[in-house]
Amino acid sequence: MNRPLLRREWQIFLLALGFLTRLPVPPDPDFSAAKLNAASRYFPAVGLVVGGLGWLTYAAAVALFDQAMVAVLLSLALTALLTGAFHEDGFADSCDGLGGGQQREDVLRIMRDSRLGSFGVVGLLLLIMLKVHALSAIATTAGTTVVGAAIMWGHVVSRWLTVSFLVDQTYIGGDGKSKPMASAMSVKHLGLAGVAVLPLFLLGLPGGWWLLLPLLLGWRLLWAGYLRRRMGGYSGDTLGAAQQVAEVLIYLGFLL
Template identity: 45%
Template structure:
């Protein structure tokens, strides 16, 4: 009996150990799952079939939007750095921009065009939302997209004239910080949609304070790698821009949509390039 009791005790202890051991592993797997959800949502990069998707996980995945931005920026910057050795800076910048569009599928650029069409062509909120979910692009969207891409190209070419490495840093920084800004709007804004038939993919509609803090942490890590002047300048500009974008979204449609977040990312990316060009990275 004592032997049996001892054996059962050992078994129970073993079972307890088996139950507790996966906790750290399961936490890491959960975070990896959230990271891959963010990756699949914002890029065309394939993810493993075991990744679990649902609306709550998508909300939590917003914490890694900045990390995905850094990945996209790093790949785009790598293309620029490699191509500028054999091609003019202007061509190298275009190749870097094409790389970013191919990786994301033009996800944010589409949001910018739809937002411009909706805000420019609609009078009532319902009209704006209806126009924004239309797959066709209008005059306002075309102008916004063309001018945004031209300005992005020109700013990066000017930065590269000072130093190609400055352009590399600018691409990575702007992609990362712009997605942090866009993702943080989810915490403060109200998600709005005309109906369930929207052409947009499902979007994170709520953000817990922990998700916001992790998201902002990725942005602060980027800023910490820059010198104090440019870091402070970028932080100040992006905080002000965030408030303006939230105010604009509330005024136009009463909150945000996936399209307005895409527009926010594109605008924030331009602001980052402009600030880096004016303030400099030295």
């Protein structure tokens, strides 16, 4: 067993956990820019942590209140608290920038604005409503265990899809809280990131997996093509939008 390698990878995972969540992580005594750039391959693994805690919150709330929608809302609140609504913020900023900006410079300027505009408000409201109603519908038709599986699939696979943009797309955003930890990733590391998906098969596949797979691939290709035409590449905010839409699509896939 190569202990120095395992120690380094654990430190890289903690960097990813600290970047994507508000969970406390110990400082890295051997911090380096190379380790920071490598952390994006553990984003799906962070999804296992966030999704797992969201599932536990949902299950506990169902046992306590016996109300699926209340449990879903508490689960979503917990995951938003854990992540600081990081991806939701990127989704809202993307709605504002792409909805209100014409030229690339205008789009990026609006995205960097900390104020939330009408496009962002409406988009975020619809996004949350879709999550709540989709997960509540899963609870009604399939039960608590399947809701947990949906939450896990949603958080992990959506983050894997998101980091795939680092493989073949161009980063054009600026500095700030929405800047990704890395702007490039190899196909090899994308494959390593996908290892976090494997435990999900123990939970069972989404009912409409045969339709969900091309749907997610289609969303990824359409979003990448649209961003190339509008902006010339992706920003950190548009990665947040990619993750959030993919998460909703996965929840809807469980209803098929």
